[in-house]
Amino acid sequence: MPLSPLDWISAVHGFCRGRVVRVPKGPLIRVVGTEVVIPCSVSDYDGPSEQNFDWEFSRETDFLRIVSTWDSTFTSEEYQKRVGHGDIKLRRSSNDAVELVIRNIQPTDQGRYKCSTPSTDATVQGNYDAEVQVKVISDGLTVSGSKARSSMSLRLSEGDSFKLRCSAITTSPEHTHLHVTWQIKSGSTWRDILSLTHEGKFQPGPGYEERYRNGDIRLDTGANDTYRLSVSQASSVDGGAYRCLVSEWVRGADSSWQKIQEKSVEIASVAIQRTALDVVISTSNVSVTERDSLDLTCNITTDRSGIFQAEVIWYFSASPDDTLSDAQVLLSMDHDSVVSDSTLISLSHVDRNSYRLLVRDVDVEDSGYYFCQAAVWVPLHNGSWHKVVERTSAPVSVMVTALEPDYEVFLNASKTPKFSDDPTELDCRIINSQDTEANIRFTVSWYYRQRLHSDDVVTEELLATMDADWTLLPGDRSRERTQNGEIIFFKKAVDTFSLRIQWTSENDRGDYFCVISAWSRHRNNTWVKSKDMTSAPVSISWATQDYTLTVEAVKLKPFFVAGHTFEMTCKVSSKNIKTPRYSVLITAEKPLTDQSNPNGTTRIISLNQDSVVRLEDWTDQTRVDGVVLEKVQENEFRYRMYQTQISDAGLYRCVVTAWSPGGGGMWREAVNGLSNPIQIDFQTSGPVFNVSVHSDNPTIYQGELADLLCIVTTEGMALDSDDMSFDVSWFAVRSFALDREPVWLASLDRKGIVTQSRRNGSSDLSLERISPLEFRLRVHGCEDHDFGNHYCVVTPWVRSATGVWQREPDIKAKPIFLSVKMDVLNAFKYPLLIGIGLATVIGLLSCLIGYCTSRWCCKKEVQETRRERRRLMSMEMD
Numbered sequence: 074m075p076l077s078p079l080d081w082i083s084a085v086h087g088f089c090r091g092r093v094v095r096v097p098k099g100p101l102i103r104v105v106g107t108e109v110v111i112p113c114s115v116s117d118y119d120g121p122s123e124q125n126f127d128w129e130f131s132r133e134t135d136f137l138r139i140v141s142t143w144d145s146t147f148t149s150e151e152y153q154k155r156v157g158h159g160d161i162k163l164r165r166s167s168n169d170a171v172e173l174v175i176r177n178i179q180p181t182d183q184g185r186y187k188c189s190t191p192s193t194d195a196t197v198q199g200n201y202d203a204e205v206q207v208k209v210i211s212d213g214l215t216v217s218g219s220k221a222r223s224s225m226s227l228r229l230s231e232g233d234s235f236k237l238r239c240s241a242i243t244t245s246p247e248h249t250h251l252h253v254t255w256q257i258k259s260g261s262t263w264r265d266i267l268s269l270t271h272e273g274k275f276q277p278g279p280g281y282e283e284r285y286r287n288g289d290i291r292l293d294t295g296a297n298d299t300y301r302l303s304v305s306q307a308s309s310v311d312g313g314a315y316r317c318l319v320s321e322w323v324r325g326a327d328s329s330w331q332k333i334q335e336k337s338v339e340i341a342s343v344a345i346q347r348t349a350l351d352v353v354i355s356t357s358n359v360s361v362t363e364r365d366s367l368d369l370t371c372n373i374t375t376d377r378s379g380i381f382q383a384e385v386i387w388y389f390s391a392s393p394d395d396t397l398s399d400a401q402v403l404l405s406m407d408h409d410s411v412v413s414d415s416t417l418i419s420l421s422h423v424d425r426n427s428y429r430l431l432v433r434d435v436d437v438e439d440s441g442y443y444f445c446q447a448a449v450w451v452p453l454h455n456g457s458w459h460k461v462v463e464r465t466s467a468p469v470s471v472m473v474t475a476l477e478p479d480y481e482v483f484l485n486a487s488k489t490p491k492f493s494d495d496p497t498e499l500d501c502r503i504i505n506s507q508d509t510e511a512n513i514r515f516t517v518s519w520y521y522r523q524r525l526h527s528d529d530v531v532t533e534e535l536l537a538t539m540d541a542d543w544t545l546l547p548g549d550r551s552r553e554r555t556q557n558g559e560i561i562f563f564k565k566a567v568d569t570f571s572l573r574i575q576w577t578s579e580n581d582r583g584d585y586f587c588v589i590s591a592w593s594r595h596r597n598n599t600w601v602k603s604k605d606m607t608s609a610p611v612s613i614s615w616a617t618q619d620y621t622l623t624v625e626a627v628k629l630k631p632f633f634v635a636g637h638t639f640e641m642t643c644k645v646s647s648k649n650i651k652t653p654r655y656s657v658l659i660t661a662e663k664p665l666t667d668q669s670n671p672n673g674t675t676r677i678i679s680l681n682q683d684s685v686v687r688l689e690d691w692t693d694q695t696r697v698d699g700v701v702l703e704k705v706q707e708n709e710f711r712y713r714m715y716q717t718q719i720s721d722a723g724l725y726r727c728v729v730t731a732w733s734p735g736g737g738g739m740w741r742e743a744v745n746g747l748s749n750p751i752q753i754d755f756q757t758s759g760p761v762f763n764v765s766v767h768s769d770n771p772t773i774y775q776g777e778l779a780d781l782l783c784i785v786t787t788e789g790m791a792l793d794s795d796d797m798s799f800d801v802s803w804f805a806v807r808s809f810a811l812d813r814e815p816v817w818l819a820s821l822d823r824k825g826i827v828t829q830s831r832r833n834g835s836s837d838l839s840l841e842r843i844s845p846l847e848f849r850l851r852v853h854g855c856e857d858h859d860f861g862n863h864y865c866v867v868t869p870w871v872r873s874a875t876g877v878w879q880r881e882p883d884i885k886a887k888p889i890f891l892s893v894k895m896d897v898l899n900a901f902k903y904p905l906l907i908g909i910g911l912a913t914v915i916g917l918l919s920c921l922i923g924y925c926t927s928r929w930c931c932k933k934e935v936q937e938t939r940r941e942r943r944r945l946m947s948m949e950m951d
Contacts, residue, residue: 091199092118096188098326099206102247104334106212109178111205113188114170120193123168127191132184142171143191183209213244214251216319216336227343230377232451232461234305237340239317242298249323249333255292255302256337258314267292267302271322271330306459312345348462349376352447358470361439363593367432367471371445374426375462382408382458384448385428387420391441393468400444404430408450408458436595437475437603442468475593475603478513480506482589484608490577490615492651494734494741497577497613501587503568512594516543517570519562521550522584524612533586536572537562541592541600577613578741584610618649622746624729634755636877639714641751643727646708650743651733654682657710658689658728659702661721662750678702680710682732682740717753718880724750761788764867764886772892779852779891783865786846792871794845798823798878800868801848803840806888807861818863821848823870834858855893862888 093116103109115124125143129136130152140156140163141147148156155161164172175182189202217240218225227235241251250271256263256278265278267285269292277285284290291303304311320335351374361367373383384407390400404420406412406428412420419431428447432439448463481504488498501517516539523531535548537555545562547555554560561573570589574581591604622645629640647653658679676689680702691700701713714721727748732740767782783801800822804815819829819840827840837853852859869881 092116092190092192092194092201093199094188094190094201094203096186096203096205099204100208100326101205101331102208102210102323102325102333103178104212104214104245104321105180105209106177107334109173109175109182109207110164111173111175111186111188111207112166112170113173113203114167115190116169117199118169118190118193119195124190124193126163126171127189128163128173129187129189130182130184131187132181136187139186140173178207178209180209183207210246212334213246214241214319214321214334214336215243216241216317216338218317218338218340225341227341228346229307229343230346230461231308231348232459233307234303234453235307235343236304237302237315237317238295238299239319239338239340240297240299241317241319243321245321247323249321250330252320252322252332253292253300254318254320255300256316256318257311258316259310259312263316263318266290269294269300271320305453306461307343307345309345309347312343314342315340348449350374350447350449350462350464352445352464352466354443354445354466354469356469358472360472360474361435362474363437363476364434367430367435367439367473369430369443369445369469370423371428371430371447371466372426373428373447375449377449377451377461380452381461382410382450383426384408384450384460385420386446387430388444388446389439389441390444390468393442393470395442397446397465403432403443408448435473437473437593437601438595438599440471440473443471444468475601477604478506478591480504480515480589480591480606482587482606482608484585484587484611486611486613487571488573489613492615493578493617494576494651495615497574497581499572499585499587499611500565501570501572501589501608503589506568514541514592514594514600515568516541516590516592518588518590519572520586520588522586522610524583524614536560541602579617582614584612586610620650620731620744621648622650622729622731622744623647624727624746624748626725626727626748626751628751634873635719635879636716636873636875639717639721639725639753641712641725641727642705643710643712643729643748644708645710645729645731645746647731647744650731653731653733653743654740655708655710656681656730656732657702658730659700659712660726660728662724662726663722678712680704682730716877717755719755720880720882722753722755724752726750760790760792760871762786762867762869762881762884763788764865764884766864766886766889768889768891771889772894773855774894775856776854779855779859779893781850781852781863781889781891782843783848783850783867783886784846785848785867785869796872797845798870798872799848800870801840801842802866803850803863804866805859805861805863805891807858809862809890811862811888815864819850852891857893860891860893862890864888 094113095116096111096113101109101111113126113128115126118124125141127141127144127147128139130139131137137151138147138149139152140161142163142165152161160176162174164174166172173186173188185204185206187202187204192201218238229235237255239253241253243249243251252268252271254268255266257266258264264280266281267278267290268276270276275285275292277290281290289305293301293303295301300317302315316337316339318335318337320332322330322332325331353372353374355370355372359367359369371385371387373385375381384405386405387403388397388400389403404413404415404418406420406422410422417433421429421431423429428445430443444466446463446465448460450458450460453459483502483504485500486498487500488496490497501519503515518538519536520533521536522533525531534550536551537545537547539545551560555562559575561575563571563573565571570587572585587608589606589608590602592600593603595601625644627642627644629642643657645655656679659677661675661677662673663675677691678700679687679689681687684704686702688697688700693699696716699715703711705711710727712725712727729746729748731743731746733743734740763786765784765786767784768780770780773779781803783803785799800820802820803818805818806813806815817830819827819838821827821840821842825842829838829840832838834856835854836856836859839851839853841849843849848865850863850865864886866886867884869884871879871881873879
């Protein structure tokens with residue numbers, strides 16, 4: 074099979090692969106007296122990961138051994154002293170790379186340096202050494218400060234400008250470039266300020282980018298190879314020692330830049346004196362009466378000399394802990410003495426160091442904390458101004474005392490209730506008011522407090538309040554009743570506010586009081602509360618007596634049998650209820666064996682206070698009209714039950730609720746009463762029914778038919794089949810244990826009507842009566858989900874001598890387990906036949922293809938050698 078192009082490339086690469094030793098491309102130009110580092114690395118080698126290196130030196134032809142990583146006796150006698158002192162050493166940077174370090178290189182070290190690696194490869198491939206030329210040039214770099222002074226000291230004020238100079242020149246025989254960096258020493262480390270790189274680019278140091286873009290820091294070149302650093306707007310961070318760091322760079326043979334030496338000289342020590350500024354408000358805490366004037370003075374003290382201007386800003390805040398961003402600017406004066414505009418506030422420059430704030434017609438809202446912020450600005454060389462220092466004074470507390478109106482509050486009840494549902498009306502009046510001018514407004518708040526006989530403390534509840542615009546805001550207690558019109562808040566006169574409860578209830582008993590609030594108009598036409606006055610409480614209560622309600626149930630017929638009508642009356646009597654009406658509920662307490670109501674108590678029929686009848690839990694559709702509840706008199710009610718059944722046996726009671734008329738035409742529940750029980754008990758000697766479930770084959774296979782029989786047997790009195798009828802329902806529990814909810818399958822009522830549940834599978838059900846006492850359930854085409862415990866529930870119906878059908882209690886049969894299995898032979902019969910058939914067809918097809926191939930495709934002409942037929946010669950011929 075021919076090789077692909079990728080395979081050829083891989084093969085060639087594997088064949089050519091070998092050890093490669095690399096050193097920098099020369100020549101390497103270095104300055105005499107500096108430290109030289111020559112790296113050497115090896116790649117594509119076999120053997121151990123850590124490789125060894127030998128270094129040799131040659132000035133002309135012969136090589137001298139310098140140092141080795143694995144042989145301590147490798148060094149020649151000429152280099153033993155320098156290697157022993159550490160002036161020449163090897164520094165390993167990785168397993169496959171080392172660096173030759175030569176300190177204080179001299180002109181005699183100029184020559185060729187060879188790096189060799191001993192072989193650890195299985196085959197000799199590639200190169201095992203590499204050479205590099207090192208050229209040593211003289212030191213021609215000179216760096217000095219201005220005017221040949223090594224260092225000078227400068228003492229400046231904050232905001233001043235200064236310039237520093239250094240000189241850097243080189244006489245190197247090679248074409249080299251200089252890299253000049255100005256640095257500052259704060260603490261023990263030097264930080265770069267601004268550099269002019271060897272590529273001619275300006276590069277600001279970390280933290281100086283913004284000042285460089287703004288022109289506050291510049292680096293300029295001048296005559297005689299001078300480099301000048303200019304700093305404007307000096308701050309405290311500019312204090313420290315300054316030096317000029319110069320490095321010499323040369324472009325190598327691979328066009329990369331290499332630094333060959335570096336020198337520095339300290340130029341100056343700069344000290345920045347911070348500008349002192351003290352800002353104080355002349356007065357301490359101030360108390361001013363409303364509508365007077367507030368006068369505050371901000372005094373500024375500074376040690377700044379020369380030309381400067383001050384900027385002043387007055388602030389106001391509601392809290393002494395607010396920051397400047399949270400405070401409100403009242404007025405400001407910039408360094409050009411321009412004052413911001415305001416109507417009621419003025420700012421004046423009293424003298425060089427004093428600035429006066431005057432607030433006219435103060436208001437309560439002006440109470441708070443005032444503080445002054447001042448800043449000192451100095452001019453720059455370009456005519457602009459620079460802010461050198463800024464301070465903020467301590468806040469001064471100002472309290473504006475409101476002009477409170479003088480008035481009193483009186484609360485009285487103009488209407489008091491004599492009994493429940495009577496109206497209540499309270500009047501809250503403002504009396505002895507001394508200030509009636511237009512700048513005062515009164516509002517009211519209503520409160521309720523429940524009265525308790527114990528010493529428990531009860532907090533008052535807000536009924537309603539008014540804001541400054543006389544907008545009514547109901548409280549949680551009265552919101553719904555206010556919306557329904559049951560509680561009305563209104564203003565009866567200029568000085569009177571009223572509260573009216575249309576229908577006073579028991580929950581309204583307690584103490585009521587009102588609070589009159591006085592509001593003052595401020596200069597911005599807003600209203601601020603200035604005073605609250607609380608009235609004395611007024612108690613609302615009335616004499617009451619407990620409600621009483623008596624209910625008596627009477628059975629009208631002392632004896633009756635099943636099928637007859639049951640009749641009972643309920644007589645009601647009450648006391649201390651005003652014009653009562655009654656609602657009646659008939660309940661029955663059935664035996665716990667009743668499956669229809671396992672709780673024992675059934676709500677049958679009710680009649681409300683408006684004589685509206687309602688069936689409650691009476692669900693027998695065949696006897697919808699079988700119960701009647703009617704009002705005979707105002708306090709007497711009659712209950713009838715027609716065609717009673719044996720299942721109606723139990724205790725019957727009347728539950729009566731007395732209602733009294735409430736507010737707004739509504740009825741209010743007063744008290745409840747329960748009558749004595751009336752028992753219905755049927756003494757019968759009829760038959761006893763039993764039910765069982767039977768199946769000839771409870772274990773079947775999928776797809777077969779399952780037969781389940783529900784058999785009813787009787788004991789005791791024999792009945793004709795025409796006098797018996799049954800409701801039959803089938804259920805299944807889909808588990809081996811009876812631990813799940815039963816699933817209804819199908820039902821057959823006594824009229825022969827069959828009802829089935831919806832099914833999701835392919836199996837089907839049929840339910841039929843095969844004899845008067847036998848009922849058969851068939852499951853056609855059984856599936857897996859048809860397994861489980863199956864049982865039937867039978868409801869017998871018996872016809873009495875009077876011809877009335879009586880319902881007997883439900884009877885539940887003991888369940889039988891139906892098991893559904895899989896027919897393995899039938900399940901695999903068709904797949905097995907299909908597999909055998911496919912295998913036979915494929916075998917025949919293979920034989921046919923083989924025969925055709927041998928017949929027509931592989932036929933060859935073979936010439937056989939002709940054999941002569943000769944007989945053996947007779948022995949006698951010899």
